[in-house]
Amino acid sequence: MFKRKRKGDDAEINLVPFIDLLSVCICFMLLTAVWIQAGVLETKQGLGTESEAKKDTAALWVEIGLNNDLLVSVGGNKAKKRVHVKNLETYASTLKGQYPSMKTALVLPSTSSNYSTMIKAMNSLKKADFPNVGIAPL
Amino acid sequence: MSFKTRKHKKEIGSKQILTPLVDCFAIVLIYLLMATSFGQIEVKIPEGMKLPNATEGITPTGSLVIEVRGQNYLIDGKSVPLPNLSAELKKIADLNPGKSGLIIQADRQMNYGEINPVVIAGLHAGFSELQFAVINDQEKL
Numbered sequence: 001m002f003k004r005k006r007k008g009d010d011a012e013i014n015l016v017p018f019i020d021l022l023s024v025c026i027c028f029m030l031l032t033a034v035w036i037q038a039g040v041l042e043t044k045q046g047l048g049t050e051s052e053a054k055k056d057t058a059a060l061w062v063e064i065g066l067n068n069d070l071l072v073s074v075g076g077n078k079a080k081k082r083v084h085v086k087n088l089e090t091y092a093s094t095l096k097g098q099y100p101s102m103k104t105a106l107v108l109p110s111t112s113s114n115y116s117t118m119i120k121a122m123n124s125l126k127k128a129d130f131p132n133v134g135i136a137p138l
Numbered sequence: 139m140s141f142k143t144r145k146h147k148k149e150i151g152s153k154q155i156l157t158p159l160v161d162c163f164a165i166v167l168i169y170l171l172m173a174t175s176f177g178q179i180e181v182k183i184p185e186g187m188k189l190p191n192a193t194e195g196i197t198p199t200g201s202l203v204i205e206v207r208g209q210n211y212l213i214d215g216k217s218v219p220l221p222n223l224s225a226e227l228k229k230i231a232d233l234n235p236g237k238s239g240l241i242i243q244a245d246r247q248m249n250y251g252e253i254n255p256v257v258i259a260g261l262h263a264g265f266s267e268l269q270f271a272v273i274n275d276q277e278k279l
Contacts, residue, residue, distance in 0.1 A: 015156050022163040029170035038181040039195025040241060040269035064250075111251035115244055119190040119270060126194040135268070137261065138254045 041122050043134050059104040060095060060130065062088070062121055064113040070121060074099065085120050092128035105130040111138060181241060181271055190246040192272035200239025200269045202230060204260070206253055207245075220255055227263035240265035 063071040063080070070088055071080040074095065083091050096102060105125040109118050118135075125133045181198050183189060184205055204227075205212040211223055218226050227240070240260045244253050260268055 015160060019156070019160060019163065022160070022167060026163060026166055026170065029167070033170060033173065036183065037195075037274040038183055038189065038198075039192070039272055039274040040181070040198040040200070041192050041195055041272055043268045043270070044266055109250040111249065111254070113250040115248045115250055115253060116190045116246040118250055119192055119246070119272060122270070123192040123194050123272075135257060137257045138251070
């Protein structure tokens with residue numbers, strides 16, 4: 001009776017299979033892990049008269065020119081300012097200060113506009129607190 | 139007798155090494171478990187495609203992925219000719235009435251002219267949420 005109890009006290013956990021299991025788990029997770037975080041830039045829009053940008057008169061219009069320069073205006077006004085894509089966030093923030101109710105921005109790309117420039121423009125507008133960013137289809 | 143003592147010392151030494159090893163393994167395992175995303179929609183980046191970088195990217199909610207490769211358009215991996223694109227998207231939209239998100243994957247070097255047919259076809263098919271796939275990058279923008 002006493003002998004049995006002693007045996008139980010001296011019993012040790014065998015760590016080797018435990019380490020084996022852990023190392024297999026780590027190998028599996030390392031192989032399946034995603035290191036690049038993919039996300040999406042969302043645009044909610046409609047066609048023609050459904051477009052939210054048309055209802056909102058004070059929308060920011062960002063035209064992408066032939067040399068990927070941006071022409072920024074408020075509500076499609078004739079007075080357009082040429083802005084580099086890197087400076088769009090600052091300029092959009094300034095305009096947001098002038099028109100605090102302005103929530104919609106419309107990106108107007110052309111056929112030859114670079115996709116990367118368009119995404120950068122959309123990203124800058126979202127950063128400058130324009131929650132509704134739309135694209136005008138050609 | 140002296141040989142026995144050496145063996146005993148070796149055993150103690152191996153036990154001392156194992157404990158921090160197990161600790162390290164456990165920490166790595168917990169870290170990997172925490173970093174793994176469960177239950178989120180995964181967007182697979184197609185081979186040879188460089189998605190544009192963005193800092194304001196969000197988790198995708200759209201279920202349908204359309205890949206733009208030059209003049210080729212692939213819906214969930216299946217190539218669809220341009221004239222049938224709108225009809226095919228409409229068919230999918232009708233089968234999944236509650237889903238309005240369309241994920242568009244295109245290379246950063248492309249021109250918008252090549253992506254525009256997808257935008258128009260998607261809008262005509264009733265997808266009001268167009269989601270442009272990007273790589274969430276905080277620094278390289």
